[in-house]
Amino acid sequence: MLAALTLASVGASYETVGESVDATAYPMPGQLIDVGGRRLHLSCTGSGSPTVILEPGLGEASSAMAWIAPAVARDSRVCVYDRAGRGWSDAADGPLDSAQTAADLHTLLDRAHIPGPYVLAGHSFGGLYILTFAATYPDEVAGMVLLDSTAPASSSGPTDDQARFL
Secondary structure (H helix, E strand, O other): OHHHHHHHHHHHHHHHHHHHHHHHHOOOOOEEEEOOOOEEEEEEEOOOOOEEEEEOOOOOOHHHOOOOHHHHHOOOOEEEEOOOOOOOOOOOOOOOOHHHHHHHHHHHHHHOOOOOOEEEEEEOHHHHHHHHHHHHOHHHEEEEEEEOOOOHHHOOOOOHHHHOOO
16 A cells, blocks of 8 residues: 555656646646636737637647738737647636537637637638627627538537547
8 A cells, every 4th residue: 555655646747747747848828818717728810800710629629720820920810729628728627518618608608808709720620609699699700610520410429528438
């Protein structure tokens, strides 16, 4: 029992030091915005209208879409964010579905003072999230880009929490 506790303590210390080193080596590129008791990470660059919103795939963080942002930012404002529990964002209190993810994005954009209309670009399950956003807030969407998107009829889709097990 003592050996197991010692091993667990060493492992926890290793992880704490590793997180500190990573935070220094990879600083957060954007800002944290409160969306109602938790904070979501948002990073925007460029200028122009409409604003392009990049929606990463199911298990991905904003950094997975960061390579696209500089090219898009030459002609328009582009924002990428981390859904709850991903990247630099705080975790959600419970599982997230498409409706909650769309509501979170809407609140995030509102509280960050980023006006629509938006061009939404979603990769994989991110495509389902932006389709839900567009269906819920149609007057705020100028267009959509589906990047290898999951088809809406294929599944109601796992939540981000369930995706950890995929």
